[in-house]
Amino acid sequence: QVKLLQSGAALVKPGASVKMSCKTSGYTFTDYWVNWVKQSHGKSLEWVGEIYPNRGSTKFNEKFKGKATLTVDQSTSTAYMELSRLTSEDSAMYYCTRRQYRYNYFDFWGQGVMVTVSS
């Protein structure tokens, strides 16, 4: 069955970077876009960006350009998101999701990674 398994929670200092992983299984990794979604505490969901593992093509919410970097490792069917120059505004839960390409919706989700930015 399809699974997206994300890395563990991270506590990072302001100004630092954090890289989180999303290991997929149960489907052909290179056939589906992997999306990333942010949820700040008590707030709604926010689309960060997506990556197509086949070519490494990316699309971003303008708000996250320069903040988020998306990469993949095809050999391990794993997607990564790195967040740089962290501030308290980056403290949030981050989910990876698989986009079902025909109808453009997120059909499978990772369990989420809690990132806390604190000195």
Add this chain to the structure above:
Amino acid sequence: DIQLTQSPSSMSASLGDRVSLTCQSSQDIGNFLSWYQHKPGKPPKPVIFYATNLADGVPSRFSGSRSGSDYSLTISSLESEDTAIYYCLQYDASPYTFGAGTKLELK
């Protein structure tokens, strides 16, 4: 950016009630509107995709509809396990956007 306005922001209903949540789009997004159920400590779960299609494993008491730029999620007979926050998502034009959510509670 396309704005999705969800209403109400919160509501309470009794077991067995028929419940309707709405999501209004600021621009034409066709049918690229999906609904997600989000419970504490879990990732969001798809409920409806392409405006009217039931996602895998979702009970048939859930349904989706569209009238122009207004989209609705209806639960025909509310059960206790349906309490959650429900979000709509448009995936027609970047940046893809979510509504602010509707918190559904039991009365």
